[in-house]
Amino acid sequence: MRCFSFDVRGKHLSEARHWSAPEVFGPRAHFSTSPPPAALLVRDVKRRDEGVYRCRIDFRNTQTTSFRYNLTVVVPPEKPVVVDRWGRIINTTTLGPHEEGDDVLLTCRVLGGRPEPSVRWLVNGVLVDEEYEHNTGDVIENRLLWPAVRRADYAAVFTCQAANSHLVPPKELSLVLDMFLRPLTVEIRRPAQVGEGGELTAERRYEVACESAGSRPPALLTWHKGKRQLKRITEELRDNLTVSVMSFVPTLDDDGKPLVCRAQNPNVSALFLETSWLISVVYPPVVRLRLGSSLAAGDIKEGDDVYFECHVRANPPARKLSWLHDVSHPSSLIPQTNYMPNIKFI
Incomplete structure (x- = not known):
C-alpha cells in the first residue's frame, strides 16, 4: 500500500x-x-506505524531503485507505582518515617511498555536489585527488601526505574527514607559555682544545663531528682543540639541523690538516652538533742542517772562537738571536744 509520495516531475x-x-x-x-x-x-510516531517500508525512486533516464526499511516503534512503559508491605500506594516522595532496625519492603509496579521493560531498584544511585517478574496482564513487579535500616540509611534515595530502550530516558520514581533517630549524646554541664570537689551548697539556687544531639526530631529533655520530675526548665534548639537549663535549690535531703537528664525522641518513647550526676550537697550541722532512748521522762526522780543523745547531721562531717548546760552561766561549757556520731552524755 502506498503511504507517501514526493513528485517533482516537470517541476522545480x-x-x-x-x-x-x-x-x-x-x-x-x-x-x-x-x-x-x-x-x-x-x-508523533504511533505503535501502528511499525512495519517494513519500501522506498522506491523512479529516475527519468535510469533504472528504478528501491530500499527496504524496518521501522520498530518503542512504546515506553508508564511511570512506576510503589506500594508498601500492606499493598498501599505511596503517593508522597517520602518513605516512612521508620525506626532503626525496621525492615523496609517495597514493591514497584510498572504497566505496559514494548518491548518489555526491565524494572530495577537503585539506592542512592547504586543498583541493588534487578530481578522482576510478571503479574497479571502487562504488569511487571520488582520487590525490594531492605532489612534492618540503620542511622546511616537516613535520607537514602530509593529509586524504581523502568526502561526498555536507550532512545528514551527511563521512567522512574524516587522516595526519600525518613527515620526517627535516637539521641546519640546527652551530657550534663555542671554549673560554674560548684565547689572544688563538685559540691553544691544547700539553699542556694543553681542553673544546670543538659545538652543532647543526634535525635530526629530533636530530643525532648526531662529532669529527674530521685523519682521526682523537675519542672522549672527552659529549652532551646541550637542547630542539631537540644539544650535544657534546669533551675533548682538543693536541700540537705538532696545530698547523695542522682540528678538525671533524660533525652527522648518525642515520637518514640523507647528511643532515649540518659545520664546522671550524683550530687553532693554541703550544709551546716543539724543537731537534735533528746533524752536517752532507754529512759522514760516521767519515771526520772532525784538521784537517778540520766543520759542524753546528741544526733548530728552535717556535710562535711562535723569535727568538734561541745556540750553546754544552763547557757546563762559563764561556766556552762562542759569539757567535751572529741566528736563521735550521735554521742551520748551521762
Whole structure:
C-alpha cells in the first residue's frame, strides 16, 4: 500500500507535490530535501506505524531503485507505582518515617511498555536489585527488601526505574527514607559555682544545663531528682543540639541523690538516652538533742542517772562537738571536744 509520495516531475524541487495517505501518516509526514540527505519525517510516531517500508525512486533516464526499511516503534512503559508491605500506594516522595532496625519492603509496579521493560531498584544511585517478574496482564513487579535500616540509611534515595530502550530516558520514581533517630549524646554541664570537689551548697539556687544531639526530631529533655520530675526548665534548639537549663535549690535531703537528664525522641518513647550526676550537697550541722532512748521522762526522780543523745547531721562531717548546760552561766561549757556520731552524755 502506498503511504507517501514526493513528485517533482516537470517541476522545480521547491514546487514538488507531497501526498500522504490519510489512513497511514496523514498530516504527520513530510518529505525534507534540505539539509541533505533527503528524508521522510514522521511526527508523533504511533505503535501502528511499525512495519517494513519500501522506498522506491523512479529516475527519468535510469533504472528504478528501491530500499527496504524496518521501522520498530518503542512504546515506553508508564511511570512506576510503589506500594508498601500492606499493598498501599505511596503517593508522597517520602518513605516512612521508620525506626532503626525496621525492615523496609517495597514493591514497584510498572504497566505496559514494548518491548518489555526491565524494572530495577537503585539506592542512592547504586543498583541493588534487578530481578522482576510478571503479574497479571502487562504488569511487571520488582520487590525490594531492605532489612534492618540503620542511622546511616537516613535520607537514602530509593529509586524504581523502568526502561526498555536507550532512545528514551527511563521512567522512574524516587522516595526519600525518613527515620526517627535516637539521641546519640546527652551530657550534663555542671554549673560554674560548684565547689572544688563538685559540691553544691544547700539553699542556694543553681542553673544546670543538659545538652543532647543526634535525635530526629530533636530530643525532648526531662529532669529527674530521685523519682521526682523537675519542672522549672527552659529549652532551646541550637542547630542539631537540644539544650535544657534546669533551675533548682538543693536541700540537705538532696545530698547523695542522682540528678538525671533524660533525652527522648518525642515520637518514640523507647528511643532515649540518659545520664546522671550524683550530687553532693554541703550544709551546716543539724543537731537534735533528746533524752536517752532507754529512759522514760516521767519515771526520772532525784538521784537517778540520766543520759542524753546528741544526733548530728552535717556535710562535711562535723569535727568538734561541745556540750553546754544552763547557757546563762559563764561556766556552762562542759569539757567535751572529741566528736563521735550521735554521742551520748551521762
